[in-house]
Every structure is written in C-alpha cells, then in structure tokens.
Amino acid sequence: MRLRTALPAGGGVAVAVQVLYPFLPGSAGYALSDVIVASASGYAAWHYWGRAWQPSDTRPIRVGYAFGAVACTAWSLSNLLMLVAVLALPVLNEAAAVLSLIAAVFVPVAVVLAGHRLYGIAAVRRAIDVAAVAGAVFALAWEFVLADLTTQAVNLPENYAITIVAVLVLGSSVALVTLSESAPDRGLTAQQVLACATLIQAVTVIVGLRNGVAGDPWFAYGAGAGYVLGAWATAVSSRLQISRPGAEVVERLVFGPWVLLPYLPVVAAVGIAGFREARDGRLSPVLVWLLLASFTLVLLRQFLTLITVGRMAVVLEEQKLALAHQAHHDGLTGLPNRVAFHDRAAAMLAGLPTGVCAMMLDLDGFKPVNDTLGHAAGDEVLIVVAQRLVAELRESDLVSRFGGDEFAVLITETGDAADAVARRLLDRLAQPMLVHGTEVSVGGSIGVTALPAGQAGSISSLLRQADTAMYAAKAAGKGVVRWYESDSRVA
Known part of the structure; x- marks a missing residue:
C-alpha cells in the first residue's frame, strides 16, 4: 500500500471497527482491538529496529529510532498480553499495563531525539512550550477524568491510572510542540506522523478512562477507533523519513504556520474553567493552580519570543549593513569600489x-x-x-x-x-x-x-x-x- 493512501485506509479501518464493536459478543471487541494494535505496532517496531542501524543517519537520529522501536515493541507485547488475558489469563493484565507505560514513556523520547536540535533561547522556549502545554492538558485531564477517578469505576489501580495520564500528558505536550515546529507544506515526516499518533493515543486513553468513570462501554465516543488509528499512524511513521534540520527551524518557532498549536490546550482549559465557574460558581483549586502555572509559562514564552524576534531583527540589520558594505567597498583594502x-x-x-x-x-x-x-x-x-x-x-x-x-x-x-x-x-x-x-x-x-x-x-x-x-x-x-x-x- 502506498504511503499516501495508508493513513486514509487506517482511518477507514478505525471507523469500521468502531461501528462493529457494539455488535461483537463478550470480549470479542477487546480481542479485535488487541490483534489490530499488536500487529500495527509490531510492524512499526520491525521497521524502526531496521532504521536504527542505518549508518547514513546521525547518532541522535539512530538512537531516536531505537527508542521508537522499544516503544512499539513494548506496545505490541502489551496488546498480545491483553489478548491472552482476555481469552484465558486475566493475571497478565498487570504486566500488559507495565508494558503500555513503558511504551508511553519511550515515544516522546523518540520524538525529541529524532527532532531538530535547538540551542540557547530556542531550546529554553521549546522546554517552556512543553511545560505550558503539559499544565493545560493535565488541567483538562483532571476535569474530565482524574477528579472523579475511583478504582472500582475504571477497574484499574488508581495510581497506575494517574501515572499513565501524567505520562500521556507529557507525551502529547511534546507531540504538540513538535507539530508546531513543523513545515506542513513539505510533506509528511516521521516526526509529524508519530507526533499525531501520540496525540491520538493520549486522547484515546483519556476518553477510555472517562468512559470507565461514567460507566460507558470502553469503546464509546470513538475510543475504540482511537486505539486502532493511533497504532496505524505509528506503523506509517516507521516508513517515513526524518525531516532534516535547516536554518529556518528557529524562524518556524516564531512564524511557522502551526506555531499556535501549543496555545490550543491552554484556550480549551480556560474555556472549561469558565464553564465550570458559570455553572457551579466555583473552581477546583487544582484547576486554578494549573491554569496559573500555564499562564505564567505562556507569558515567559512570549517574552522569550520577543527576545528571539529582537535578535533576529538585529542580525538581519547587521547582515543588511554588511551586504551594503560589501557591495560598495573593495574586499581587500576596504576602500570604496x-x-x-x-x-x-x-x-x-x-x-x-x-x-x-x-x-x-x-x-x-x-x-x-x-x-x-x-x-x-x-x-x-x-x-x-x-x-x-x-x-x-x-x-x-x-x-x-x-x-x-x-x-x-x-x-x-x-x-x-x-x-x-x-x-x-x-x-x-x-x-x-x-x-x-x-x-x-x-x-x-x-x-x-x-x-x-x-x-x-x-x-x-x-x-x-x-x-x-x-x-x-x-x-x-x-x-x-x-x-x-x-x-x-x-x-
């Protein structure tokens, strides 16, 4: 299958299984999801392992491929254990949960290692972006899942649920920042698709936990399709090329077409807070502190953006003067030409x-x-x-x-x-x-x-x-x- 049709095909498969889930008896829906996810993530692991040994790539990129391979391997094994647990041995669920957590930790590491290396203010700005987005996403997860989380409701250890949400929040934050630095007009890259897969997976897990809190079916509200689509997108990412760094990377941090992506979770969190206050007349202290922290980081981010823009303006002016001097002066003696x-x-x-x-x-x-x-x-x-x-x-x-x-x-x-x-x-x-x-x-x-x-x-x-x-x-x-x-x- 050509890569240009792979993602639409994955979307079609995800929609098909989502429609099919309500009609499957017993645990057949779990089994179907586990088979698809284990197959797709195993396919991704195989290709990532192969690319980790390519001498043509730099060492950080090869290490990034290796982390991606470990994450996909853990994810595939996790779903295989879940499949066995559903069919015969429920005790394997705990081992599967641990492997899922490993996969969730390694994916953002792979995205960072395979991405562009930044230095100075640009690197600090990226870290602040991740922290600000993580605060806003965690605020959303708190309102929708964690505030009402009970062990009996979700059939998972509460500490594990909180841990997996925290890890997914960090992963989705890294993914959003990675996408905000992308150049969408240059075709899909491995980082972009893997970042999208991470976002899909994070949203899916949070929706799935919310379904458990509300007592809805595990696949409700598109959660079943999300697992399939996230795994499919990960498999596609393993066949794409890593985008190479260039001089325009820092410029895209300020003027890129997706530069506002990190703000979306902040805006959503503010909207939820406003809705809660209008409906209940009060706000959760956790939500208030998370929003304050995110806004502080956003202000710091903007301050660093102003510094970056100011430096770029100074550099451009210096280059303009240097070019004007070169155009009108002899390069050896410095006299007018x-x-x-x-x-x-x-x-x-x-x-x-x-x-x-x-x-x-x-x-x-x-x-x-x-x-x-x-x-x-x-x-x-x-x-x-x-x-x-x-x-x-x-x-x-x-x-x-x-x-x-x-x-x-x-x-x-x-x-x-x-x-x-x-x-x-x-x-x-x-x-x-x-x-x-x-x-x-x-x-x-x-x-x-x-x-x-x-x-x-x-x-x-x-x-x-x-x-x-x-x-x-x-x-x-x-x-x-x-x-x-x-x-x-x-x-």
Missing part, C-alpha cells in the same frame, strides 16, 4: 560650487613584489598603499581602488594645490614599507585632470582624461605627475 566611487563622485560634482580634480594612480614596482614574495605580500602592499592614501587626503576627498594596483582619487582642489597633493601622494608611497619581514619599496605614476568651477562635466570623462594622463606619466619614466592639459605645470 568602482561603483561607489562613481556614485559619490557624481554627487560631489552636482553639489559643489568649486572645481574638482580627478587623479588616476598606478603603482610602479608592484609586480616584482608579487613575483618574489608572493601574492599575500602583494595584498599587504595594497593594504598599506590604501592606508597611506587615506592618511594623506582629507575626509572630503574621495579615494577608490579601481582594480589591481590602480587607484582613483577625486579632490576638491585645482591648480597648484591639486598638483601639490599629487606629488605628496607620490612622496608618501615612495617611502619603504615592511612586508612579511622584508623591506620593499614601490612608487606610483599619477595622471591628473581638472574640472574648473562652473564647467559641466561627468566623472566618466574626467577619469578617462586622468587615465590618459597617467599613461603619459608612465611613458615619461614613472614616478611623476602628468596633467591631461598641456601647460607649464606639467613636469
């Missing part, structure tokens, strides 16, 4: 009433450094050059690495003042520097062009002119400044 230079230069040309000068600087003697000392040393030279350029210029000036060993400069000075800046830059670059324990010297050739005040021009045309002048400086023997316009200032 070509795109940022053009943007800022265009703004300077549009907003300044004075003239500007553009310079193109190309290093001299840089290639020998790369060839003899390596590219790491060449990178260090570029970093030192960038630092020296920034140190010699004003904050209002603009300097950029255009690529390789070529730099562009835009200053708000013209004429002799600009020429003096260019020569000062060359003098500073010519000073020796210590790179990887070796003293090296590089120089530079600078081409300069001016845009006088009141004249129109673009930064692209200025850079072309400065680039032409820079090649003229290279041709003149390097280590010199050349202006694009031929006048007496050209050295």
